[in-house]
Amino acid sequence: MKEIGIYIHIPYCKRKCYYCDFVSFAGKEETIEKYIETIKREIDACTYTGFDIGTIYIGGGTPSIIDSKYITEIISKIREKFIVSRNAEITIEINPGTITKEKLLEYKKAGINRLSIGLQSTNNEILKNIGRIHTYEEFLDSYNLARELEFRNINVDLMIALPGETEQDVEDDINKIIKLKPEHISTYSLILEDETYFKELLDKNEIQLVDDETERKMYWKVKEELEKNGYEHYEISNFSLPGYNSKHNMDCWSQKEYLGFGTAAHSYFNKQRFANPKTIEQYIENYNKKEIEEIQNREEMAKEYMILGLRKIQGVEISEFERKFQINPLFYFRFEVSKLVEEELIEVDLDNIKLTNKGLDLANKVWEEFI
Numbered sequence: 154m155k156e157i158g159i160y161i162h163i164p165y166c167k168r169k170c171y172y173c174d175f176v177s178f179a180g181k182e183e184t185i186e187k188y189i190e191t192i193k194r195e196i197d198a199c200t201y202t203g204f205d206i207g208t209i210y211i212g213g214g215t216p217s218i219i220d221s222k223y224i225t226e227i228i229s230k231i232r233e234k235f236i237v238s239r240n241a242e243i244t245i246e247i248n249p250g251t252i253t254k255e256k257l258l259e260y261k262k263a264g265i266n267r268l269s270i271g272l273q274s275t276n277n278e279i280l281k282n283i284g285r286i287h288t289y290e291e292f293l294d295s296y297n298l299a300r301e302l303e304f305r306n307i308n309v310d311l312m313i314a315l316p317g318e319t320e321q322d323v324e325d326d327i328n329k330i331i332k333l334k335p336e337h338i339s340t341y342s343l344i345l346e347d348e349t350y351f352k353e354l355l356d357k358n359e360i361q362l363v364d365d366e367t368e369r370k371m372y373w374k375v376k377e378e379l380e381k382n383g384y385e386h387y388e389i390s391n392f393s394l395p396g397y398n399s400k401h402n403m404d405c406w407s408q409k410e411y412l413g414f415g416t417a418a419h420s421y422f423n424k425q426r427f428a429n430p431k432t433i434e435q436y437i438e439n440y441n442k443k444e445i446e447e448i449q450n451r452e453e454m455a456k457e458y459m460i461l462g463l464r465k466i467q468g469v470e471i472s473e474f475e476r477k478f479q480i481n482p483l484f485y486f487r488f489e490v491s492k493l494v495e496e497e498l499i500e501v502d503l504d505n506i507k508l509t510n511k512g513l514d515l516a517n518k519v520w521e522e523f524i
Contacts, residue, residue, distance in 0.1 A: 156207030156238060157422070158404050161192065161227055162415030163216040164433060167251065171284035171354070172312075174346035176417035176431060177214040184433050188416075189223040193230045195414050195429075195440045201422060204410075206235045208401040209243045215271075217247035221259035228263045242267055242400040244308075249287035249295040257302050267399075268299055269308040269339075275329045276322055279315055284350065289329075296333060306397060308337035313375065314368040315343050316351070316360040323371045327378045336397035340375050341390050342368050369514055389464050389508075389516060406461045408454070424449045451478065455485060456523040459506075463499070463519055468507025482506060489522040 165185060166177045209231060211224065224245065231237060244267040245260060260268075274280050275289045299307060309330055313323050330338060345352055345362065354360045363371070376386055384392040388406060391399065405411065413420045416436040419428045420443075427443040430436045449457070455478050462469035474482040483490055483501065490506065493499040498512040498519050512519050 154236075155204050155410075156404075157204045157409065158208040158210065158401050158411035159206055159231060159235075160401075160411055160413040160418055161209070161211045161216075162213065162413065162418040162429075163211060163219060164188075164214040164416045165218050166213065166215040166248075167218060167286050168284065169350070171282075171350040172315075172343055172345070173284075174349050175214070178433060181433055184437070185219055185223070187437055188433055189219075189226060191437045191440050192227055192414050196227075196230045196234050198441060199234065199412065199414075201412065204235075206231065206237045207241055208404060208411075209237070209241060210401045211243075211245040211265075213246055215248045215251055216245050217251040217256060221256040224265075225259055225263045228265070237264075242306075244269055244399070244401060246271065247295065249292040251286075252295045252298070254298060254302070257299060257304070261302060261304070266304075267306040267308070268304050269310065269337075270296060270299075271310045272330070273310060273312040274315065274318070274322070275326045276318075279318055279322065282317060283312075283315055296335075306337070307335045308339055308399065309333070309335045311338060311340045311375070313340060313342050313371040314363040316362060318363060318371075320367065320370055320374065324374055324378070327375050331378065331382045334394075337391070337393040337399060338379060338384065339391050340372070342372060386466050388466060389513065403465075406464050408458050408461055419446075424454060454478075455482075459486065459523045460520045463506070463508055463512075463516070466507065468499075468502075468505040471501075471504050471506065486523070493519055493522060 162176070164177050165181065166179050168179050169177060209228065216224065228243070243265045245265050246269045248271045270292065272292050273283065273285060277288050280288060296307070311326055311330060345355060351360060355362065379392045380386060383394060385395060386392050387398050388402065391402065410422045411420060412422060413429065415429065416433050417429055417431045419426065425445060426447040427445045430439055430442060458474065458477070459469055459482065469482060471482055478485070490499065494501065497509055498515055499506055500509050508516060508519060
């Protein structure tokens, strides 16, 4: 039986971070109970069957802001409705300042076996300047508490190229994180999105962004230090100790299917991409009203497979592409591959088509060839 993933969106947060354009809301706590009831109804109403659940990912927002009993109820409902694999990876995103011993114990009891902690920076001044609600010391308290309670698979999120940040700041960040030995580290460069507070500040010339050359130096410094300390760089923004790749994310980058529940949650099933209503109120009112975003034909599916696969450091497996599409990608995309190889952005290595180091810096240019 095939395995698919489940994504649960918890859109609540204490305060919106200045860079955030995710579907999340502060000050709507009065809707939480009704929202959780709606998620459970949506799961109940799901008509898709014939698979096991290999991963569950609870993201946000800040899932750890709500009462842990609600997280337990959602996981119980998933187990009631679907067959969850015995060794399923079950992740929840948590933020320092919103976690307690009681919550972590409840998560563990519900079967959560992976935590993803939003740190972003170890510098308290930078944390304050990007709108985070916690200090580095509060992060350490949360991290150490999780270790005391024997969570053995922890991801730490780090952002680089933040306004006012220096290369030395990033080096300090990565050295401090390495000492903690988390199993997984995600590193994202700041991308300025419309309708964020940072975009507003930039338009008023009240913040200055890190230039591209410095951002690239920061990225390569992080990569160098992590690899030197035993972390495998397995996807553009992700590093892990051996055996701790994020299964949920790897499945998404391998174009495997998943179902999303909650406000604005996306699903990919039966060659269709569809999404839920975008606000809490719309979702509670019309949780079953899905917006079909795409119905893929073979060519669209193959192009997307290349874009997603080239995010992985090992790249696209030629034999796996052939198995899935009954054609060799070196032939199917011969013009694109030839051009990108000539530009030294990708290389063909035995059974893999993958980004070169130059390609890592210019990945958007690579993906554009398959759009």
